[in-house]
Amino acid sequence: MKQKNLKLKDQIATPRGKVGVLIPGLGGAVSTTFMAGVELVRKGLAEPIGSLTQLGTIRLGKRYELRSPKITEFVPLASLDDLVFGGWDLYEANGYEAANYARVLNRDHLEPIKEFLSGIRPMKAVFDGRFVRNLDGTHVKKSENLRQQVDALKEDIVRFRSDHGLDRCIMIWAGSTEVYLSPQDVHQSYSALQEAVIRNDPNIAPSMLYAMAAIESGIPFINGAPNLTVDIPALIELAGEKSVPIAGKDFKTGQTLIKTILAPGIKARMLGLEGWYSTNILGNRDGLVLDDKDSFRTKEESKLAVLEYILQPSLYPTLYKNYHHKVTINYYPPRGDNKESWDCIDIFGWLGYPMQMKVDFQCRDSILAAPIILDLVLFMDLAQRVGMGGIQEWLSFYFKSPMHKENLYPEHDLFIQLMKLKNTLRYFMGEEQITHFGLDYYMNSE
Numbered sequence: 007m008k009q010k011n012l013k014l015k016d017q018i019a020t021p022r023g024k025v026g027v028l029i030p031g032l033g034g035a036v037s038t039t040f041m042a043g044v045e046l047v048r049k050g051l052a053e054p055i056g057s058l059t060q061l062g063t064i065r066l067g068k069r070y071e072l073r074s075p076k077i078t079e080f081v082p083l084a085s086l087d088d089l090v091f092g093g094w095d096l097y098e099a100n101g102y103e104a105a106n107y108a109r110v111l112n113r114d115h116l117e118p119i120k121e122f123l124s125g126i127r128p129m130k131a132v133f134d135g136r137f138v139r140n141l142d143g144t145h146v147k148k149s150e151n152l153r154q155q156v157d158a159l160k161e162d163i164v165r166f167r168s169d170h171g172l173d174r175c176i177m178i179w180a181g182s183t184e185v186y187l188s189p190q191d192v193h194q195s196y197s198a199l200q201e202a203v204i205r206n207d208p209n210i211a212p213s214m215l216y217a218m219a220a221i222e223s224g225i226p227f228i229n230g231a232p233n234l235t236v237d238i239p240a241l242i243e244l245a246g247e248k249s250v251p252i253a254g255k256d257f258k259t260g261q262t263l264i265k266t267i268l269a270p271g272i273k274a275r276m277l278g279l280e281g282w283y284s285t286n287i288l289g290n291r292d293g294l295v296l297d298d299k300d301s302f303r304t305k306e307e308s309k310l311a312v313l314e315y316i317l318q319p320s321l322y323p324t325l326y327k328n329y330h331h332k333v334t335i336n337y338y339p340p341r342g343d344n345k346e347s348w349d350c351i352d353i354f355g356w357l358g359y360p361m362q363m364k365v366d367f368q369c370r371d372s373i374l375a376a377p378i379i380l381d382l383v384l385f386m387d388l389a390q391r392v393g394m395g396g397i398q399e400w401l402s403f404y405f406k407s408p409m410h411k412e413n414l415y416p417e418h419d420l421f422i423q424l425m426k427l428k429n430t431l432r433y434f435m436g437e438e439q440i441t442h443f444g445l446d447y448y449m450n451s452e
């Protein structure tokens with residue numbers, strides 16, 4: 007397979023200099039847990055559990071060669087020491103105050119890095135209360151029109167870059183979930199979008215303005231929430247033209263992670279599904295935002311699609327034609343970030359006999375999301391040095407609703423996603439793809 011202008015193997019630029027990680031939603035639970043975690047790891051005070059880039063290995067060549075280097079030794083990734091954090095929020099709290107508010111990490115983790123976190127101060131946000139109704143922060147930019155807001159964000163980026171002497175930047179949306187928005191005419195081409203921002207079209211969400219500012223500045227953009235944001239033809243077009251990597255949407259953590267682990271197994275054994283009932287209690291600010299039905303609708307779309315794509319009812323009508331799938335999220339403050347999710351899975355086996363499975367996952371949302379951000383930042387930086395512009399489908403491993411090319415269905419099975427990711431790394435480095443075929447070991451033996 008050939009792609010134009012890619013820089014592979016030793017042509018990939020060595021990651022020199024500092025990398026800015028620009029986060030809209032800088033004061034959120036996920037962002038502060040991510041930044042604090044990176045600093046704790048840098049100081050040798052904690053381990054980067056959950057991060058494929060930091061802990062994962064990759065098998066190369068034939069099984070008998072026993073070659074399984076660490077991913078960090080195989081591909082040229084930026085070092086954690088080179089990451090510099092900044093971004094925007096509509097609350098003025100610094101990183102230390104925001105992390106305390108989020109109540110994810112305990113004092114033992116926050117006190118040793120108090121100075122570091124206190125030095126992270128959000129820039130004024132581009133915000134519109136119509137898109138996130140349950141928040142009322144005032145640390146926001148005032149501009150006549152949306153184009154001026156995009157330009158103000160671009161100026162912030164230029165200033166941040168020069169203040170910290172950065173070589174490269176990555177932007178990642180870890181802001182609140184915006185209300186449901188279906189694609190409109192203004193989203194269909196970059197020229198239509200450009201006109202729309204000048205006349206303040208009501209179908210342009212703030213997250214789209216951040217994405218526009220990033221891509222126009224040549225900065226890779228990742229969307230960690232289920233909002234449309236960069237998943238519109240206009241911005242996909244711009245990212246392709248400027249060869250800027252983009253990826254999304256919605257970090258795959260918690261209940262959906264478990265769903266995309268279990269469902270492929272049920273399907274692999276040709277067991278049927280009668281129903282999958284999923285419910286959650288969640289008490290953080292994300293839970294508060296999702297208490298608004300229109301923000302929840304965005305999340306719901308993202309969570310529901312997963313099973314449909316994995317189970318492929320059109321190919322397996324006997325097993326999956328009429329299953330019931332229900333997902334709810336209940337805002338319940340006492341739990342804070344420590345979400346609890348329940349799944350009641352009604353399956354059937356040989357001759358149609360019913361069986362049940364129950365999963366009670368007492369997870370920590372931001373603890374699961376933080377290593378995803380780290381990996382995405384490092385892999386998107388790599389993608390840019392390789393010259394991979396546009397949608398990075400090989401990173402679908404990290405998302406609930408992976409962005410994909412039109413006319414191509416998304417891959418949701420976690421294990422296929424991991425194979426896709428690792429094969430892409432092998433491709434970058436000129437190593438053979440691993441198909442797990444394996445018969446060759448037996449066919450060629452004497």
Ligand SMILES: NC(=O)c1ccc[n+]([C@@H]2O[C@H](COP(=O)([O-])OP(=O)(O)OC[C@H]3O[C@@H](n4cnc5c(N)ncnc54)[C@H](O)[C@@H]3O)[C@@H](O)[C@H]2O)c1
Nearest residue numbers: 031033034035036095131181182183231257259291292371
């Ligand atoms: N934690 C998880 O497991 C997980 C999984 C998937 C997706 N997500 C998504 O990640 C996002 C962040 O989650 P969280 O738990 O950190 O939420 P949070 O509410 O703690 O943080 C979101 C932050 O975004 C800020 N914000 C909102 N609109 C903004 C704007 N226009 N500009 C700048 N800042 C803005 C808010 O003030 C808040 O500080 C949410 O959209 C959530 O749905 C989280």
